[in-house]
Amino acid sequence: MIVPDVTLELAQWVVQLRPQDIPDDVRREGVRTFVNWLGCAVGGANHETVDRAMAAVTQFCGPQQATVIGRPERLDVLHAALLNGISSHVLDYDDTHLKTIIHPAGPVASAALAVAEQRSISGARVLDAMIVGIEVECRIGNSIYPDHYDRGWHITGTAGVFGAAAATARLLGLDQQRTAWALGLAATQSAGIREMFGTMTKSFHPGRAAQNGAMAAYLAESGFDSSERGIEALRGFANIYSNKQDYNEILGDLGRRWEAALNSYKPFACGIVIHPTIDGCIQLRNELGVSGDEIESVALRTHPLVLELTGKKTPKTGLESKFSVYHAASVALLKGDGSPEAFTDSLATDAEVIALRDRVSAEPGEGIGEDQVVISLRLRDGRVVEKRIEHAIGSVKRPLSNSELDAKFMRQSSLVIGEEKAGALLNAAWQVAEAGIVGDILGHSAPA
């Protein structure tokens, strides 16, 4: 088999793409991606996970070059990228490229924004670099998915570092060779494993991918060389990290087929595979108006990945509860909620939630897709009610509208920076392409 020059050709595209080559609909989706990511970064900013990361890194930080979104601190570019990547993912509320389950913006936008602040770059250039980075990230993901993910890699970390490197390389104005080196330095830092799901280390993955991808491009800028075949070489990324290598997914129809336009935004703050269950349980609660006591049992038939990824029977913390379809179903039925407040430490240990959670069962159902579920509710009065979700809210078939994104943004960020600042930040975020210097937007994100 003749292997194409994947790394060099991809680098060429990153370098040569002109702003006018990005179609309007792709850029519109890019703005939605940016707005959603920024809201999540603010929403997660005062999570204990972010506090502890901040406590660890403060002793090493350099000049105050970039904003830590939703917090008073400013850090050097690399640490700001790390922290923003963590905060934007810690609530599991961000965005999803459904073909690969990559959460694209965390690694890419966290890097691009911090770099752009240091170099005083316009919002329009940052937006385009973010779109390019997400395209690189999702295409590399497509080339190795699903084998790569099935092996146990957290693809948001492993593919994300390439996206962060590509976006940063573009912002730094690297040439083709140095962009290829940056991709090589990304390849050799690609990391993140699924065992970490349910711990603080999960959100470390997009943060570190952002930081490492940015570092890759800065090293290349300084002439630190690397392989120009980091992705496709025999002992390169794709062969080591996956049994599947479909390079046409990376190079095919570059600039015509846009993976960045397929991004979706989570309506619920947890693993995407339990969204159909939450959607259906909230609908059942609204339709039936029953209390937890009236429910005898809940039987779920789901996609097989649901149990592999979110099968925790007895979560003990808020972060663990995001990986429990049982917890999510219980809270959706009891509270009608799938927002960040549905996955707190206190709800994970709430007696009523636990009592109903333990009456939820789940098994893989034949022909059930990733955005589907069949829920059977058995009530104490003998009734059995079944609800089938064909396409969960937030999926490509039922995307969040701009006003739903607004509501999501305001709800989570008002809790952190207050309603007034959240409103100003939201307004500035929608106007990102008009910002002369992108750092001006982030000025609205500091808490009062």
Next chain:
Amino acid sequence: MIVPDVTLELAQWVVQLRPQDIPDDVRREGVRTFVNWLGCAVGGANHETVDRAMAAVTQFCGPQQATVIGRPERLDVLHAALLNGISSHVLDYDDTHLKTIIHPAGPVASAALAVAEQRSISGARVLDAMIVGIEVECRIGNSIYPDHYDRGWHITGTAGVFGAAAATARLLGLDQQRTAWALGLAATQSAGIREMFGTMTKSFHPGRAAQNGAMAAYLAESGFDSSERGIEALRGFANIYSNKQDYNEILGDLGRRWEAALNSYKPFACGIVIHPTIDGCIQLRNELGVSGDEIESVALRTHPLVLELTGKKTPKTGLESKFSVYHAASVALLKGDGSPEAFTDSLATDAEVIALRDRVSAEPGEGIGEDQVVISLRLRDGRVVEKRIEHAIGSVKRPLSNSELDAKFMRQSSLVIGEEKAGALLNAAWQVAEAGIVGDILGHSAPA
């Protein structure tokens, strides 16, 4: 199969081991490891690779907490660990755990020294932490080698991050749970691929492993949690990174069998697998006294890994030439040299070296071990001379003596910091266990 609690048990050992539990011979080898590593870090300190890394990171560095060995700069702990890891490996002249081809000290000592400077820790404690870190690193390497390496991983990076995390955790005084978290954070950052051999990015691997391992422990110190089963879980390190998982190599005879005592030190500044060839060619040169013109051809029968790892036919840079058995044989025959000066950009492009290099052939020989080679020299006068190396110099069977380590140290570090400072540094290095504060030793390493 019942999988033991590898991560937690290993963490317990790291935490509980007392200084008196380390046997004298193990600690003696630890001192030799430290002396050799320090000399290599000085020797590589003004390499272009280090200059370029420094140029990239300076803009982000924090407080001047730790020494960049052999250079005037002081950087924050994390960046100093990165730079020292790069400089100590860039000449491919460091140490080798021959069972796994791990170069143990780069990741571990680079982290431990920088951390110890920040926290004003004694030489004795640093030495013990380094020994413990190397033990963890090599045992994890043993558990997955050779499948892991054969797949394309650069095991010095992938296993090294665990060693750096373990050493740092011990220096920070973390408890068992937090040490397990540090190992989990190491697992999820484990990286480095073999495609990078021959570029600056190869030495980035031990540097980044040092930095990332240290970061893992600092995060754990701040309560940033992680899996406590990062090594052995189904979607954990060992299962994802290798088809072989022999946990007995990690937990068996802990504290009785010491991998750290098996370290070896390179007599030549290149990949270990071509050392038998260089050893034999230098012997042939000394015995025959022939010039390059008098040699018609050189035929090598080697271990199969030699061609896989060092089969570059036409290296164009000094770094590439370290991965060319042809270049190494040519220079050894022409100059009698395998030191860093045998692998410079100018020798890689030298006409005489290239002319003889192109008359060297190599093929795998049946029954040839990794520390063996058979060299057939055909001379223009018709003679054929054969040399068989049973155990190359520097191998476990023919270790470098302390005075050979002295000579190696002085030769490479005098070039960078001058003979006087090199002598003082060497003397201080042998006394590491007596240093009240380990940073005092490194004060001798700055160039005049």
